Structures are given as structure tokens and as C-alpha cells.
Amino acid sequence: MKFVFSMAFVALLAACNTPKKKAEVVDFKQWAQTLPMGWNSWDCYGPTVKEHEIKANADYMAENLKDYGWEYVVVDIRWFVENTKSHGYNQTDPVYVMDEYGRYMPAVNRFPSAADGSGFKALGDYIHGKGLKFGIHIMRGIPKMAVDQKLPIKGTDGITADQIYTTENQCKWLKDNYTIVADKPGAQEYYNSIFELYADWGVDFIKIDDLSAPIYHADEIDLIRKAIDNCGRQIVLSTSPGETPEDAAAHVSENANMWRMVNDVWDSWWHIQHLMEVSQDWYQYVKPGTWPDCDMIPLGRLSIRGEVGDDRMTNLTPDEQYTLMTFFTIFRSPLMFGGDLPSNDDFTLSLLTNKEVLKMHAQSSQVRQLYLKDDKAAITSKNEAEGSTYLALFNLSDNSEQEVEVKFADLGLSGKVKLTNLWTGEVVGQIEAETFSQVLAPHASVLYIIE
Structure with a gap:
């Protein structure tokens, strides 16, 4: 594995150490009283999405969907790896980008505006300039490379990454990170440090993976909740993937704004059937501010460089697409579209812009x-x-x-x-x-x- 430090550490340190005015403390459930609606890069670009593709989808959303309530633009997994690939992650010789505190930074060869240690600030500003909101994805835990390099944890007196990790319960399908031991000195400070950075970038939404299954990581969720609440910015928290255990419902609904009920939903009929079956345990938890999540909407153009199948328009028939959208909206799931927005045809656009359906989604209650x-x-x-x-x-x-x-x-x-x-x-x-x-x-x- 290779390791690349971001540039302009002095400037970055100065920015990070500048006192910030704390946002008014508001219960996090108030941050998502209305259901989050947006676009996520995973279904069409997997871990390989590039800045110009994010901007193209933001441009489309601003022009065609913003007036209907769609507003989040989310950069999904591994934005900090220079040489990642689709159809399976490059875990052989990944080139990670991070700063001297073991915090991942965007890969400049994919996100040019992140040059000189500026991170996602410019991309966030671009999306905010469209009247939209900016989101990112991360994995739970601390980077293996930070542990190997014994990098210092910002906000501590000499604690290093190798002092807060364990190899137990490491994510089985992506080996970038180790588990953080929640009660170790420095554990909370590490999560505080990354959310401080994300707040500086203007992040409004974060999807965090490997939190819910096969093990529900309540201790790390608690660290994350505290870090978000202390970062000075209201960042919506989405835990991923499913299946979130139903016996964790009380905990997840007290700490996350949305949580996955199932694993990834793709454009196969059995995914819809399975989702409807699993959802039976979750109707009682559909409440403003904390939402059971059906996963992304696998419609439109998928897998341009995605993880499942080749470049295609969704395999779901028109009837199946109506069924998926009907279930997602009447159940009152957050809506995160997965297809490439600029590739939408008229039918796909019509599924996202039906005012009466979206009114039901936004205003209904007593779902059963x-x-x-x-x-x-x-x-x-x-x-x-x-x-x-x-x-x-x-x-x-x-x-x-x-x-x-x-x-x-x-x-x-x-x-x-x-x-x-x-x-x-x-x-x-x-x-x-x-x-x-x-x-x-x-x-x-x-x-x-x-x-």
C-alpha cells in the first residue's frame, strides 16, 4: 500500500485551529423533520466517482428536481483513494490520501478542487451555490494506514492512532479501517477531529458504512453522535447498511436520522419483495427526524462504473418501477436516487416529480x-x-x-x-x-x- 499526505499542512492547521462560533444546540431530530431527498453516486459510479460527475448531477438536480424537494448530493464510498476501481474494490495496492492526523482527504486526481489540502470545501461551496446540500460517505473506524504510521490524533496530548484501535470486528468486505475501541482515550477525539474537518467543508449529510450489520456497533454510533453534535454544524446522520436489527431500534432512533433496513437494493424484483417483508418491523418507527431507510432508488441509468452489472437503464419494468416508488413514498422512506440524473428519460423524471405523490410522502402520517x-x-x-x-x-x-x-x-x-x-x-x-x-x-x- 502507498500513502500520500495532503499538501499545505500549515494552512490547514491554521484553519482547523481558528476558533469557530458554535451553532445553536438543537436536538438532532429537528435537522431532518422533513424526509431527506437527494442523489447518491453509488449506484452509477461505485467507488470511482469524479468531481465533474458530481457537479453534473448537482446541475441536473438544481434545474429539474430542486423545486420538488430534492436537495442532497452525496459523494459515496472511497473518495480518498486515487486508484480505486469498480466491480470490486482495489484492496491490493490502494493509494490513500490523508492528512497528518490520519483523516482521509479527497483524491486530487479525481477531485481537482481539493488541491493544496482544501478538501471538499470548494465542491461543497459549488453545491451550496446551487441551493442544494452536500453529503459524503465514510466507513466507521480509523484508517489502517493511520495506525501503521502511528499518526497523532488531533485534540489529544500525544495519543496516536495505534492506541485506539482493535482488529476485532473489522469490516469483512472492505479493509481500509480498523474498529475504534470506544472507551480508549483518544477515541472520541478522533471522531471529533474528522467531524470538525467535515464541518469546515460544509458537509450537510453523512452516510456511515458497516455500522449496522452483521454487528450493530452501538459504541461507535455513540461516538459519532457526540462528534456531530459538537462539530458546530447540523449534519444529518445515515447509518448503513442493513439489516439493522430490530432490537436496536430504540438506540438507532435516538442517535441517527435515518438507518437502513436492508442491504443494498438493486434493480431486481426480489429486492423489492424482500424490502417490503423486512419493513413490517419498522412502521412504528417512521417519525419526523428519525426515519427507517429503504436504501437508494435503483432507477434510471445504473452502473456506468458501478458494482452490480454493466452500464444499463434499470432492469425493472415500468410496473415494477411504479411499485418501488409507491412503496418508498407511502412508507415514508428517505429518497436517495441512484441513477445518473443527466441520463434520465422522461419516464424516470416523471417518477421523481409527481407533485401529489411527493405531497403524500412529505405530509402524511399514521403509516401502517x-x-x-x-x-x-x-x-x-x-x-x-x-x-x-x-x-x-x-x-x-x-x-x-x-x-x-x-x-x-x-x-x-x-x-x-x-x-x-x-x-x-x-x-x-x-x-x-x-x-x-x-x-x-x-x-x-x-x-x-x-x-
């Missing part, structure tokens, strides 16, 4: 599953301010049409009601009956507002 059985599912929620009810019906069968039915009494409704299809705007009409049903094709769904 009515049932999921016999390859059928029904989910409902309320718009309490307007007195309306939302209803989604799903046919999960692989090969047969099915009639999917609900009782209006189970929705708390009686008398005459009007149903409108949220995706098409078609009004079904006034109905006065005990039940309502729809015949749906395999993998199809329908989404209504009932007034």
Missing part, C-alpha cells in the same frame, strides 16, 4: 400496513391536515393477475368517498360500499387518495 399475505399487500396513511386517506395496493405475484381488496372500515372510512389515482390523476368516482378492490397485473400496484 393493512396486510401482506398471499402475494398481496395493502398500506395506508393519512393526511390529517386535509382529512384525506392514502391507499396503496400491491400484487406481488410473479405470474398471475390478482384482485387486491380492502375494507373501508379498516381505513376508518364509511359512507360515500372519492378515489383519485395519484400517479395518473384519474378520478375513480364516488363510491359507497363496504369494500374496494382492484385487479392488478403481476408486480403492479396502484396508489390512491381517498376524500
Whole structure:
């Protein structure tokens, strides 16, 4: 392995040591009262994304999606490796970039604006200049190279990286970092130091990997929560990947703004089915500020240099794409689009800009599953301010049409009601009956507002 120090350490030290005015202390749940919506580079670029690609997606979002509530632009994994690759990480001879305190810095050959030790400040400013918000991904723990080099931990009196780590429970699929021993002197200070740096860069959102499965790392999550709260900037915390154990629900909902329920969701039907099954444990935790997360939206153009498959438009059929978006929105998951935004076709764009669907996503409450059985599912929620009810019906069968039915009494409704299809705007009409049903094709769904 090779190791590259960033330049301009004197300037960086001066900036880091300049006293900063602390932001007003606000409970972190207030930072994401509305559901985070944005774009993440993983599905289309894997660990290889470059600055010009981030900017192109930010430009598209600002022009086409910002007015609909989409605002986060997130640089995913390994932005600090000069020679990473797609379809499997380069773990043979990675060239890491970090500063003298063992903090990863952007690889300048991929992010030119990070030259001279300036980090992601310029890229963050570019995204903020579009009226958007900036996010990054990191792995939990401390870099192996920082341990090997016995680099000092900023904010301590001589504690070095080799004094706060363990090889136990190291991430099994990416070996860049070691586990941090939470009760070691210097452990909190290391996390404080990286979030101090990210606050200087203007980071608004952070996705942290290998926190939830196969082991739930409560001790490191506690360190991260404290570091964010002390950094002077309100940074939304997303823990990844799943499956987050349900017995950790109380802890994760008290420390993270969003957390993954499953592993990576790709453009295969079984991923959607599995997600709907796992989500049954999480409806009660859908609350403002802390959100169970369905993962990224694998639509549009995927795997330009991604990890699963070759460059393609999503393999999901139009019916399956509607089903995915219907579930993500009525469940009230954060929405992080995974495809390359500038490559969107009109149909993909229409799935992201339906005002009535996004209104349901933003304003509804009391989300609950009515049932999921016999390859059928029904989910409902309320718009309490307007007195309306939302209803989604799903046919999960692989090969047969099915009639999917609900009782209006189970929705708390009686008398005459009007149903409108949220995706098409078609009004079904006034109905006065005990039940309502729809015949749906395999993998199809329908989404209504009932007034």
C-alpha cells in the first residue's frame, strides 16, 4: 500500500485551529423533520466517482428536481483513494490520501478542487451555490494506514492512532479501517477531529458504512453522535447498511436520522419483495427526524462504473418501477436516487416529480400496513391536515393477475368517498360500499387518495 499526505499542512492547521462560533444546540431530530431527498453516486459510479460527475448531477438536480424537494448530493464510498476501481474494490495496492492526523482527504486526481489540502470545501461551496446540500460517505473506524504510521490524533496530548484501535470486528468486505475501541482515550477525539474537518467543508449529510450489520456497533454510533453534535454544524446522520436489527431500534432512533433496513437494493424484483417483508418491523418507527431507510432508488441509468452489472437503464419494468416508488413514498422512506440524473428519460423524471405523490410522502402520517399475505399487500396513511386517506395496493405475484381488496372500515372510512389515482390523476368516482378492490397485473400496484 502507498500513502500520500495532503499538501499545505500549515494552512490547514491554521484553519482547523481558528476558533469557530458554535451553532445553536438543537436536538438532532429537528435537522431532518422533513424526509431527506437527494442523489447518491453509488449506484452509477461505485467507488470511482469524479468531481465533474458530481457537479453534473448537482446541475441536473438544481434545474429539474430542486423545486420538488430534492436537495442532497452525496459523494459515496472511497473518495480518498486515487486508484480505486469498480466491480470490486482495489484492496491490493490502494493509494490513500490523508492528512497528518490520519483523516482521509479527497483524491486530487479525481477531485481537482481539493488541491493544496482544501478538501471538499470548494465542491461543497459549488453545491451550496446551487441551493442544494452536500453529503459524503465514510466507513466507521480509523484508517489502517493511520495506525501503521502511528499518526497523532488531533485534540489529544500525544495519543496516536495505534492506541485506539482493535482488529476485532473489522469490516469483512472492505479493509481500509480498523474498529475504534470506544472507551480508549483518544477515541472520541478522533471522531471529533474528522467531524470538525467535515464541518469546515460544509458537509450537510453523512452516510456511515458497516455500522449496522452483521454487528450493530452501538459504541461507535455513540461516538459519532457526540462528534456531530459538537462539530458546530447540523449534519444529518445515515447509518448503513442493513439489516439493522430490530432490537436496536430504540438506540438507532435516538442517535441517527435515518438507518437502513436492508442491504443494498438493486434493480431486481426480489429486492423489492424482500424490502417490503423486512419493513413490517419498522412502521412504528417512521417519525419526523428519525426515519427507517429503504436504501437508494435503483432507477434510471445504473452502473456506468458501478458494482452490480454493466452500464444499463434499470432492469425493472415500468410496473415494477411504479411499485418501488409507491412503496418508498407511502412508507415514508428517505429518497436517495441512484441513477445518473443527466441520463434520465422522461419516464424516470416523471417518477421523481409527481407533485401529489411527493405531497403524500412529505405530509402524511399514521403509516401502517393493512396486510401482506398471499402475494398481496395493502398500506395506508393519512393526511390529517386535509382529512384525506392514502391507499396503496400491491400484487406481488410473479405470474398471475390478482384482485387486491380492502375494507373501508379498516381505513376508518364509511359512507360515500372519492378515489383519485395519484400517479395518473384519474378520478375513480364516488363510491359507497363496504369494500374496494382492484385487479392488478403481476408486480403492479396502484396508489390512491381517498376524500
